[in-house]
Amino acid sequence: MLLTCQAGFEPLLARELAAAGRTAMEQGPGWVRADGAAFDEMLAFPHAELMAPVELRGDSVNALAQRVAEFFLASLQGERVDAPWPCVWLGPQEITGLGRRIGAVETAFGELLRRKLSRVAKLAVAEAPRGAGPARGLWVYFTDFGRVLVARDVLSHGQRRMADDDLAPSRSYLKIEEAYVVLGREPAAGETVCDLGAAPGGWSYSAAKRGARVLAIDNGPLKGGALNHPLIEHWREDAFKYAPKAGVTLDWLFCDLVEEPHHVLQHLVAPWLAQRWCRRFVINLKFGRVDPVALLAELRASDSPFVQHAPGFRVRHLYHDREEFTVVGEVAGS
Ligand SMILES: C[S@@+](CC[C@H](N)C(=O)[O-])C[C@H]1O[C@@H](n2cnc3c(N)ncnc32)[C@H](O)[C@@H]1O
Structure with missing residues (x-):
């Protein structure tokens, strides 16, 4: 299996895999190759899992394009392609000049495919489907200039780079936009x-621009598009002391506190989920001062408020996350 992740987080992904009883065999910036024969939707660090990747080598653009085309055409035997299919070309941005190489091989591959199977080539879509879930197509991952790992079946964990908004008051806005895709x-x-x-106010602004009514709780000031927004009410108070009125269930809980994650879990997440004060949630937990892999184990333990009250929850290290996880889910029976 080839697993992609945010560059710099490979050691944490390798540790997460080890905690799941798996072995990381090789890694580079933004990827880890590991054993395992099945997708694991529960993993937090991977952005995508490429099933049974085949290694191909070539010392020129044309040689690589040829090998990828041969692999793809052979793998299509007996398969009917009559719907759009993802044709995704990736590699570490950290390797200078690799992006140009990828683009050149992709173009050469496209020409080869058009010559052999123009109908299939026309149905190719140059990006992964939006959202989390399995997909079939062609994924080509460059580990360097002369080596690619190719796969037909992929599990996307839902992360992706989001478009910014000039009125958004913070970069955090990108995280909540990405969290919606995962959820x-x-x-x-x-x-x-x-x-x-x-x-x-990035998260509040994101909800308000969709027409939702937001109660924004923070002692700090709102800015940009969140300031004086007619759908955003700002209360300057302690988030740990706030609770909705008796009998009220809010549609969404957003929580992005710079606080110790266990404190947030115990004193905020647990009561919100146990009392069903919200139907859905997006909760960001900062792991800068704790062991992230141990924290993941706690989030998945049988006494975790997520396991107890929102069993379908997803923990993700988002494209826009730094030293933090984003947890999304729906409260059971809410
Ligand atoms: C990372 S920022 C949130 C960014 C926000 N999600 C956005 O999109 O702009 C963390 C915020 O948590 C607030 N905060 C930390 N502890 C708090 C508490 N106990 N009650 C209310 N706000 C708190 C801080 O004042 C800070 O504004």
Whole structure:
């Protein structure tokens, strides 16, 4: 299996795999090659898992394109392609000049495919499907200029680079936008959101621009598009002391507090989920001062509030996350 992740986080991905009883055999910037025969949707660090990757080598653009085309055509035997299929070319941005190499091989491959199977070539889509889940197509991952790992079946964990918005008051805005993709849902007009640790307001703004009504709780000031937004009410108070009125269930809990994660889990996440104060949640937990792999084990343990009250939850290290995880889910029976 080839697993991709945010560059610099390979050692943590390797440790997460080891905790799951798997072995990382090789790694480079943004990728880890590991044993394992099945996708593991629970893993937090991978952005994508490429099943049974085949290693191909070539010392020129044409040689690599030829090998990839041969692999792809051979793997298509007996398969009918009559719908758009993802044709995704990737590699570490950290290797200078590799992006140009990838582009050149992709173009040469496209020409070879058009000559052999123009109908299939026309259906190629140059990006992974949006959202988390399995997909079949062609993924080509460059580990360096002369070596690629190719696979037909991939599990996407949902992370992706999001587009910024000039009115968004913080880079955090990109995290919540990405979290919606992982969850497969986003706030809708008329829904209610409580945003704990809201300032300067990127998450609140993201919900309000979709027409949701937001209660933003933070002692700090809101800025940019969140400041004086008609759908955002700002309360300057302690997030740990706030609770919705008795009998009220909010559609969304957002929580992005710079606080110790165990404290957030015990004193905020646990009551919010156990009392069903929200239907869905996006919760960011900072792991800068704790062991992230131990924290993941705690999030998945039987006494975790997520396991107990939101069994389908997903923990992800997002494309836009730094030393933090984002947990998304729906509260059971809410
Ligand atoms: C990373 S920032 C949140 C960024 C925000 N999600 C956005 O999109 O702009 C963390 C915020 O948590 C707030 N915070 C930390 N502890 C808090 C607490 N106990 N109650 C309320 N806010 C708190 C800080 O004031 C800070 O504004």
